[in-house]
Amino acid sequence: MGDPMDPVVIVGAGPVGLTAALLLARWGVPSVVLESRAERDPVGSKAICFQRDVLEVFDRVGCAAPMVAEGVTWTTGRTYYRSHELFVTRFPETSAGFPPWINISQASVERFLWERAEAEPLIEIRRSHEVTALTEHGDHVVAHVRGGGEIRGSHLVGCDGAGSAVRGLIGLTAEGHTFEDRFLIADIRADLPFPSERRFYFDPPWNPGRQVLVHHCPDSVWRIDWQVPAGYDLEGERSTGALDRRIRQVAGDVPYEVVWLSVYRFHERVAPSFSRGRVFLAGDAAHLYAPFGARGLNSGVQDADNLAWKIALVRHGRAPGGLLGTYDAERRAAALENLRVTSATMRFLVPGSEQERAGRAAALESAVTDPAARSRIDSGRLAEPYWYLDSPLTTPTHGPDFPREAGAVRPAVGGVICPDLPLAGGGRARARFGTGFVLLTGSPEAVPELGEAASAAVDAPVEAHVVPGLDAVYVVRPDGHLAAVLPGPGVPSGLATALRRACALTPGIG
Numbered sequence: 052m053g054d055p056m057d058p059v060v061i062v063g064a065g066p067v068g069l070t071a072a073l074l075l076a077r078w079g080v081p082s083v084v085l086e087s088r089a090e091r092d093p094v095g096s097k098a099i100c101f102q103r104d105v106l107e108v109f110d111r112v113g114c115a116a117p118m119v120a121e122g123v124t125w126t127t128g129r130t131y132y133r134s135h136e137l138f139v140t141r142f143p144e145t146s147a148g149f150p151p152w153i154n155i156s157q158a159s160v161e162r163f164l165w166e167r168a169e170a171e172p173l174i175e176i177r178r179s180h181e182v183t184a185l186t187e188h189g190d191h192v193v194a195h196v197r198g199g200g201e202i203r204g205s206h207l208v209g210c211d212g213a214g215s216a217v218r219g220l221i222g223l224t225a226e227g228h229t230f231e232d233r234f235l236i237a238d239i240r241a242d243l244p245f246p247s248e249r250r251f252y253f254d255p256p257w258n259p260g261r262q263v264l265v266h267h268c269p270d271s272v273w274r275i276d277w278q279v280p281a282g283y284d285l286e287g288e289r290s291t292g293a294l295d296r297r298i299r300q301v302a303g304d305v306p307y308e309v310v311w312l313s314v315y316r317f318h319e320r321v322a323p324s325f326s327r328g329r330v331f332l333a334g335d336a337a338h339l340y341a342p343f344g345a346r347g348l349n350s351g352v353q354d355a356d357n358l359a360w361k362i363a364l365v366r367h368g369r370a371p372g373g374l375l376g377t378y379d380a381e382r383r384a385a386a387l388e389n390l391r392v393t394s395a396t397m398r399f400l401v402p403g404s405e406q407e408r409a410g411r412a413a414a415l416e417s418a419v420t421d422p423a424a425r426s427r428i429d430s431g432r433l434a435e436p437y438w439y440l441d442s443p444l445t446t447p448t449h450g451p452d453f454p455r456e457a458g459a460v461r462p463a464v465g466g467v468i469c470p471d472l473p474l475a476g477g478g479r480a481r482a483r484f485g486t487g488f489v490l491l492t493g494s495p496e497a498v499p500e501l502g503e504a505a506s507a508a509v510d511a512p513v514e515a516h517v518v519p520g521l522d523a524v525y526v527v528r529p530d531g532h533l534a535a536v537l538p539g540p541g542v543p544s545g546l547a548t549a550l551r552r553a554c555a556l557t558p559g560i561g
C-alpha cells in the first residue's frame with residue numbers, strides 16, 4: 052500500500068536534485084536526497100552562466116538573492132573573427148526582477164542550495180548513499196544503496212548526472228554523440244582590464260583555425276575556454292611552459308593564478324524517455340548538451356521546476372496521476388529543442404565535413420563586411436525557457452507564425468513562460484508563482500468571480516491578481532508557464548476548461 056508519509060526519493064545532490072527537493076518542500080512534500088559522495092565537492096567549476104528565468108526558480112527556493120549578490124552580471128556578448136569585431140548582442144535589463152545573465156561558479160550555486168536544503172526540515176540529505184538498484188511497486192518505489200539499505204518513496208527522481216545509474220536501472224541509455232575535439236578550460240584569477248562581457252573569438256591569431264571563449268566570473272576569476280585538437284596533451288603543455296604562453300596570449304603580461312584547469316569532451320545526448328512509472332529523470336541524467344549556450348544546468352533546473360508541482364498536486368490528491376505523464380512530453384520536447392540548437396552550434400564550431408568547414412569559413416569571411424551574413428555565425432545560442440505550445444496541458448492560442456528560432460522574442464501565448472508584469476498595488480507577478488496557479492487580469496472587479504470560478508473547476512490552489520492594463524486573462528501554471536491566454540477582462544467562458552486541462556483533468560491526458 053502507498054503510505055502518505057513516504058517521501059519523494061531524489062538520487063543525486065547536484066544542483067538539479069537539490070532544486071527539486073527545495074521546490075517540493077515549498078509544496079509541503081518531504082524528500083530524501085541520496086548522494087553517493089561523502090562530502091560536497093567545493094572545488095571545480097563546470098557551469099558559470101545562469102539565465103534570468105532560472106534565477107526566478109532559485110528565487111522561489113530562497114537562493115537567488117545571494118547568487119546575484121556574489122555573481123557577475125553581464126548583458127553584452129561580443130563576437131570576433133580574427134582581428135574584426137563582427138557584432139554585439141545585448142540582453143536587455145529590466146527595472147525589476149533579475150538580470151538577464153549572471154556568471155557564478157557551479158560550486159557556489161551548489162553551496163547555496165546545499166545550505167538551504169540542510170536547513171529545510173522536509174529535506175533529508177543522506178551522504179555516502181550510492182543507489183545501485185531500484186524496485187518498482189504499484190504505489191511506491193524502493194531505492195537500494197551500496198552496502199545495504201533501502202529507502203522507500205512515493206516517487207523517485209534520478210538527478211544523478213551524466214553517468215546516471217537510475218537511467219540504466221530503468222533500462223534506458225542516453226542516445227547521441229560525443230565529440231572528438233577537446234576543450235581546455237582554465238579559470239584564472241587576475242586583474243584584467245576587460246569589461247564583464249561574453250567574448251567569443253573565432254580564429255584569433257593566437258589560436259588559428261579554432262576558437263576561444265572568455266567570461267568574467269566573481270572574485271577576479273576569468274574563464275577561458277579554448278578549442279584544442281583531439282590529441283591535446285595538457286600535462287605536456289604545462290611542463291614546457293606552453294600553457295603559460297597560451298594563457299598570456301589572452302591575459303597579457305600580468306600576474307595570474309590558475310584556479311581550475313580541465314580538458315573536456317562534449318556530448319549531445321538525450322534519453323529516449325524521461326520517466327518510467329514512478330521514476331523520473333532530470334538534468335544531466337536525462338540530457339547532455341555541449342555547453343556553448345549554457346543550456347545544461349539551466350534546463351535541468353527547469354526540469355525540476357516542471358516536475359515538482361506535478362508530483363505535489365498528484366501526491367496531495369489534487370490532480371490525477373496522468374499529470375505526471377506530461378513531464379516526459381514537455382521536458383523531452385524541451386530537450387530535443389536544446390539538442391537541435393546546441394548540435395547546430397557544434398557543427399559550426401567543429402565542422403564534421405569539408406562542406407561544413409567551407410561553409411563556416413565563408414560565413415565568417417562574409418560577416419566581416421555583410422551584416423546579413425552575421426545571423427549565420429553561431430558561437431552558441433543562449434539558454435531560454437522552452438515553449439509548451441503542443442503540450443496536452445496547454446490551451447493553444449498561438450498562430451502558425453509563432454517564432455521558433457533561438458533567441459526570438461516570443462509572444463505571450465499558451466505554453467510560453469509568462470512575462471514578468473507589475474501588479475496593481477506593487478510587486479511583480481513572477482514573485483507570486485510557484486505554489487499554485489495564478490490568474491492575472493486587468494480588471495479588479497473580476498478578481499472575486501475569477502477565484503470562485505477557479506475553485507469550482509479544480510482542487511489546485513489558485514489565486515487571482517490584477518495587472519493594470521492587461522486586456523486578457525492569463526492562466527499561469529505553478530512553473531510560470533502560461534496554460535492559457537483567454538479573452539478578458541471579465542471571467543472568460545473557457546476558464547474552467549483551461550484550468551481543468553492544465554491539471555490533466557481532461558480525459559485522455561497522461
Ligand SMILES: Cc1cc2nc3c(=O)[nH]c(=O)nc-3n(C[C@H](O)[C@H](O)[C@H](O)COP(=O)(O)OP(=O)(O)OC[C@H]3O[C@@H](n4cnc5c(N)ncnc54)[C@H](O)[C@@H]3O)c2cc1C
Nearest residue numbers: 063065066067087097098099100182212334335347348349
Ligand atoms: C565545462 C562545462 C561548462 C558548463 N557550463 C554550463 C553553463 O554555463 N550553464 C549551464 O547551464 N550548464 C553548464 N554546464 C552543464 C552543467 O555543469 C550540468 O548540466 C550540471 O552539472 C547538471 O547538474 P545535475 O544536478 O543534473 O548533475 P550533476 O551536477 O552531475 O550532479 C549529479 C549528482 O549525483 C550524484 N550521483 C551520481 N550517481 C549517483 C548514485 N548512483 N547514487 C547517488 N548519487 C549519485 C553525484 O555525486 C552528483 O552529486 C557545463 C558543463 C561543463 C562540463
